[in-house]
Amino acid sequence: MSAIEPTPTVSPVPVNVRLYMAKNAPNSIIAREELEKYLASNPHILATVELIDVLDDSVRALRDGVLVTPTLVVSCDGMERRVIGNLRNAQALAAALPGPRGAW
Amino acid sequence: MCIVGIGKMTIQMPRGRGGAMPSGILGFDELTGGGLPRRRVTVVMGGAGSGKTIFGLQVLANGALLHDEKGLLVSFEQSVEQLAQDCAAFEWASVLRENGPVEILDARLSQTIAQGGDFDLLGLLAVMGAKLKMSGARRLVLDGLDVLLAHLGSAQAVRREVYRLREWLDASDLTVILTAKAYDSVSATSKDYDFLQFMADCVVMLRHTVVNGTALRDLRVSKLRGAAHSANEIPFTISKYGIEVASGGPGELDYPASSERVSSGVERLDTMLDGGYYRGSSVLITGAPGSAKTTLAAAFAQACCARGERTIYLSFDEGPRQVIRNMAAVGIDFKSPAASGLLRMVSLRARSGSPEAHVATVRALVREHAPQNLVIDPLSALACGCGGELGEDAAIQILDIAKSRGITTVSSSLLGNALPLSEESPIGISTIADTWMHLSYVSSGGERNRALTIIKSRGTAHSNQVRELLLTDAGIHLAEVYTVGGEVLMGTLRWERENDLKRAEEASGRARDLREREAEVALAEARARLDAIARDIEVRERDLEQVRHERRLDTGRSVSSGDELRRLRGADASEDPSEVEAPR
Numbered sequence: 001m002s003a004i005e006p007t008p009t010v011s012p013v014p015v016n017v018r019l020y021m022a023k024n025a026p027n028s029i030i031a032r033e034e035l036e037k038y039l040a041s042n043p044h045i046l047a048t049v050e051l052i053d054v055l056d057d058s059v060r061a062l063r064d065g066v067l068v069t070p071t072l073v074v075s076c077d078g079m080e081r082r083v084i085g086n087l088r089n090a091q092a093l094a095a096a097l098p099g100p101r102g103a104w
Numbered sequence: 105m106c107i108v109g110i111g112k113m114t115i116q117m118p119r120g121r122g123g124a125m126p127s128g129i130l131g132f133d134e135l136t137g138g139g140l141p142r143r144r145v146t147v148v149m150g151g152a153g154s155g156k157t158i159f160g161l162q163v164l165a166n167g168a169l170l171h172d173e174k175g176l177l178v179s180f181e182q183s184v185e186q187l188a189q190d191c192a193a194f195e196w197a198s199v200l201r202e203n204g205p206v207e208i209l210d211a212r213l214s215q216t217i218a219q220g221g222d223f224d225l226l227g228l229l230a231v232m233g234a235k236l237k238m239s240g241a242r243r244l245v246l247d248g249l250d251v252l253l254a255h256l257g258s259a260q261a262v263r264r265e266v267y268r269l270r271e272w273l274d275a276s277d278l279t280v281i282l283t284a285k286a287y288d289s290v291s292a293t294s295k296d297y298d299f300l301q302f303m304a305d306c307v308v309m310l311r312h313t314v315v316n317g318t319a320l321r322d323l324r325v326s327k328l329r330g331a332a333h334s335a336n337e338i339p340f341t342i343s344k345y346g347i348e349v350a351s352g353g354p355g356e357l358d359y360p361a362s363s364e365r366v367s368s369g370v371e372r373l374d375t376m377l378d379g380g381y382y383r384g385s386s387v388l389i390t391g392a393p394g395s396a397k398t399t400l401a402a403a404f405a406q407a408c409c410a411r412g413e414r415t416i417y418l419s420f421d422e423g424p425r426q427v428i429r430n431m432a433a434v435g436i437d438f439k440s441p442a443a444s445g446l447l448r449m450v451s452l453r454a455r456s457g458s459p460e461a462h463v464a465t466v467r468a469l470v471r472e473h474a475p476q477n478l479v480i481d482p483l484s485a486l487a488c489g490c491g492g493e494l495g496e497d498a499a500i501q502i503l504d505i506a507k508s509r510g511i512t513t514v515s516s517s518l519l520g521n522a523l524p525l526s527e528e529s530p531i532g533i534s535t536i537a538d539t540w541m542h543l544s545y546v547s548s549g550g551e552r553n554r555a556l557t558i559i560k561s562r563g564t565a566h567s568n569q570v571r572e573l574l575l576t577d578a579g580i581h582l583a584e585v586y587t588v589g590g591e592v593l594m595g596t597l598r599w600e601r602e603n604d605l606k607r608a609e610e611a612s613g614r615a616r617d618l619r620e621r622e623a624e625v626a627l628a629e630a631r632a633r634l635d636a637i638a639r640d641i642e643v644r645e646r647d648l649e650q651v652r653h654e655r656r657l658d659t660g661r662s663v664s665s666g667d668e669l670r671r672l673r674g675a676d677a678s679e680d681p682s683e684v685e686a687p688r
Contacts, residue, residue, distance in 0.1 A: 022226035030221070054227045058234035061227060067211050067252070069227035072220070082214065084255070085221035092220035 012046035013098040015076040020052045020061055022069040027086040031070035034087035038097070045097055072096060124331075125243075125279050128166025129159070130467075131349030132323075135338060137331050141305045142279050144329070145270065149286040149300070150310030155321065155342055156283040157187070158194075159310065160245035161206070162346040163281060165196035167243045168205030175206045176241035178232060181248030184208045195345050207239050213255060222257070225265045229272045236278070243279050250284040263299060270303045305329040311337070320458045320494065323349055339494060341457070343464035350460055350501055359507045360384055366411075366477075366512055369403030372582040376558060376567035381539055383476075384510040385562075386503045388483075390517045391543030395554050396573055396580065397516035400543070401479045402431045402438070403580055404514045408477040409441035415477040416448045416469055420485035424449040435579040448473045454485035459498030462486055466502050470509065478506050483515035503536060538562045543573060546594050553594035556582060572598060 019035060021028030032051065039047050054061040054069055064073070072083040074096045081096040124138025133139045140146045140163065148156045164175030179187060187208055191197045199206045211228065236244065249269075253262045273280050284300055286309070301307045307327035313320050322337040340349040365379035368387075374380040381387050381404075391397045398419075408415040417438070419427055427449065428438045441447035450469060452462065462485075470478070480502065487495025499515075506513040515537075539561040545552040554573040558566045571582040572594045586601045 020227060022224065022230070025224055025226055027222055027224050028226075034221075054230040058230035059238075062231040062234045066227045066231060067213060068223040068225060068255075069230075070223065071227060081218070082216075083218045083220040084213070085219050085223045088221040089219065092218040096218060096220075 012044055013076070014046045014048070015074055015098060017047045017049045017097075018052055018064075018073045018075075019049065020054050020064070020066045020069055020071040020073070023053055023055055025069060028070045030086035030088060031072065034090075034093065035072065038087075038090070038093055042097070042100070044100055047097075126166070126171065127163045128170050129162055129347050129349060130345070131338070131340070132347070135323075135334065135349060136306075136325055136328060140279060140281070141328070141330065143277050144305035145273055145280045145282060145303065146306040146308060147300045147304035148281055148283045148308045148310065150283075151286055151312060154286075154310035154312040155340075155347055156285075156310055157182070157247050158191070158342060159308070159347055160247055160281045160283055161187070161191055161200065162194075162196065164206045164243050164245055165194075165199045165346075168199045169196060173243055174239055174241040175243040175245070176209060176232075176236060176239055177206065177245040177247055178209045178211045178228075178235075179247045180211050180213075180251040183212065184210050193344055207235075207241070209235050211252070213252060219255060222261060223255075225252075225269055228252070229269070233276075236276075241278075243281075244273075244276075245281045245283070247283045248285075249282055266300065266303060301327060310340075315494075321460065323347075339458065339460040339497065341460035341464040343461070343468055345464075345468070348460075348464045348467065350463065350497060360510045362510065367404075367407045368400075369405075369407035370400070370580045370582060372571070373556070373580075376569075376571070376582070377539070377561055378564050378566060381512060381514070382563065383512050384507060385512060385538035386507060386536065387512075387514040387539040387541070388517060388537035389514065389541050389543065392545060393518060395543035395545060396575055397518070397543055398427075398481050399431070399434055399436070399575060399580060400541070400556075400573075401481050401514045401516050402427070402436050405447065405477065405479045406431075406436045406438070406441075408512075409446050412446065413476040414446060414448075414473060415441070415479065416450065416473055416475045417479045417481070418466065418469070419449070419451045419481045420454045421451075422481075423451045427451070433577075434575050435577050448475070459486045459494045463498045463501045463505075467505055470505060470511070475511055478511050478513045480513070480515040482518045484517040500536060539564070546570075546572075548594065548597060551595045553598075555594065 017035070017039075019031060021031060035049070039045055039049070052060060054066060066073075068084050070084070070086060072087065072093070074081045074083075076098065083092050083096045085092070087093045123142050124133075124136070124140065125142035126133050126139040127136075128139075148159050150156050161177060164177060167173035167175050177187070182190070188197075188200060191200055200208065209232070211231075232244070235241075246269075253265065256262050256265060282300065282304070304327065306325065306329065309324040309326050311322050311324070313322075321340050321342070323340045324335060324337045326335055338350050340347055342348075362383040364383040365374075365377075365381065366383050367374050367380045368377065387404075389397045389400055402417070405415050405417050417427070424442070428442065431438050438447060438449065442449050448469065450465075452465065457465070466478075466480075469475075483499050483502070484495070486498045486502075503513060503515075505511075537560075540559040542557045542559050544555050544557065546555045547553075554575075556571045556573045558568070560566075571584070574581040574583055583598065586598060
């Protein structure tokens with residue numbers, strides 16, 4: 001009888017997520033929903049999410065080099081990844097965030 | 105290709121909303137009756153390298169330099185560093201700097217950025233708004249917007265965002281230039297972005313083509329709301345001043361008209377022209393290859409420099425040193441005035457640029473050297489390789505530049521056709537030249553000789569006689585020609601005729617000398633004879649006088665003797681002494 005190997009535990013990966021959006025613009029609403037859905041289904045991602053309305057804080061958007069909305073900026077371990085669009089492309093979103101094994 | 109004639113391009117029309125905003129691009133504001141529509145959107149379309157970005161940057165730079173209006177260029181394709189490098193050669197490049205009057209916003213999407221679905225340009229509008237507020241810019245250029253739009257994926261999304269942009273721009277009170285690529289070489293429009301033309305108030309098409317190996321640029325204002333405009337293709341070039349559009353200046357000609365005469369450099373030609381060329385006029389010298397067009401033009405340049413006048417000598421396909429050497433062979437010194445800076449010698453390859461590029465070169469030379477005189481040898485080089493219409497248009501522009509500044513211009517024009525004696529100029533500027541001289545070859549007696557004819561000279565009573573043009577070590581000499589039986593004698597035949605006349609004159613002189621001498625001898629003889637007669641008369645008079653004197657003496661002696669005899673004889677006092685016999 002073989003011993004049952006314990007399931008490897010995945011330690012949460014802390015990431016900073018900034019979503020630049022434009023108030024109630026359809027693509028921005030969709031992006032927010034897609035992001036929330038993805039994070040809910042990936043509990044290993046310990047995300048600190050900041051929603052930034054570019055119409056209210058355009059100077060910050062300018063400083064951060066944001067050109068289109070929505071834009072997702074993921075920072076982790078001093079590195080940064082960006083995804084533009086409403087995040088309905090799950091592959092693009094998954095590639096921007098840490099995987100189940102913490103790989104990024 | 106349709107080229108609009110010079111003097112027909114100026115359109116002045118009222119504009120809606122903000123009126124016209126001067127672009128500062130030479131020729132463009134004349135073409136559009138004042139410039140771009142202020143507080144409106146202008147779309148500039150063209151293929152790669154057609155000058156779209158330069159157009160936008162130049163409008164911004166001119167706004168800052170000429171009208172104290174700040175500008176912002178949002179670049180979707182090139183980095184700030186690339187743009188700065190590309191524009192470094194332009195005179196106005198200094199305004200492109202961070203926190204300067206013209207700023208560049210790098211709006212390129214990184215190649216590493218992932219696309220996670222549909223997006224909109226609200227973010228772009230927000231950051232542009234922030235940047236515009238910070239910089240105070242009133243002029244905005246969106247350069248290469250199509251690069252960003254291409255990420256949108258669907259034509260519907262592109263159209264949606266463009267109209268969103270249009271609404272934002274309409275509300276912004278900015279004057280906007282939007283550049284986009286065009287791929288269709290025929291219509292110069294891109295099917296993907298055709299609708300950009302519909303949303304714009306002004307559409308400018310830039311085209312860069314190659315004709316017979318010569319790169320040509322032309323510009324077309326295909327749309328200009330609120331103003332009638334010419335939609336013809338107009339040549340333009342890119343010089344260190346940026347884009348320069350072909351322009352004939354104001355439609356109404358108002359050149360200065362001087363009554364001062366300037367020497368052609370050939371004394372006899374000055375006489376034929378009643379004192380020389382008019383200052384500020386344009387002189388055209390046409391002729392076959394080797395007919396001394398260059399030398400005649402160079403003689404003028406030398407005379408100008410001798411008067412201390414600044415002069416430009418522009419030659420095509422012949423370097424300055426070669427020109428100096430060749431002219432020295434006919435007694436024309438270019439070395440000294442060139443060394444002193446009085447004479448600016450410039451040589452260009454005819455095929456090194458489009459006719460419009462050569463116009464820009466001349467314009468720049470005139471700006472820099474401020475000449476009183478201009479020599480172009482040959483002007484016909486402008487038509488080299490790209491057809492007569494463009495060359496003619498360029499030639500007219502150059503003459504217009506010169507005449508509007510009172511510069512006396514002497515241009516040669518090569519006849520390249522098979523009619524060496526023809527007086528038809530390949531560049532059809534003969535109609536606008538004030539003085540037109542033609543150099544031809546006259547063949548007779550087994551040789552060809554150069555002949556000069558003044559075809560026309562406006563405002564000048566000029567000789568209608570053909571002169572033989574001789575090149576000597578001391579320059580150009582115009583010789584009298586002879587006609588025999590309706591045929592003009594030149595060269596050896598003229599020389600023989602001159603010798604015959606000389607011999608006949610000498611023989612006539614000799615005969616006259618002989619007759620003169622004979623007459624002098626005869627006169628001398630006559631005078632001698634007259635003198636001898638006079639002397640004879642004198643002698644005879646003296647003899648006569650002597651005889652008479654002697655007679656008087658004899659008579660006196662006889663009276664005395666009679667008295668004495670009567671006294672001796674004691675005769676009466678009344679006795680006639682004659683009756684008294686004289687003593688023996």
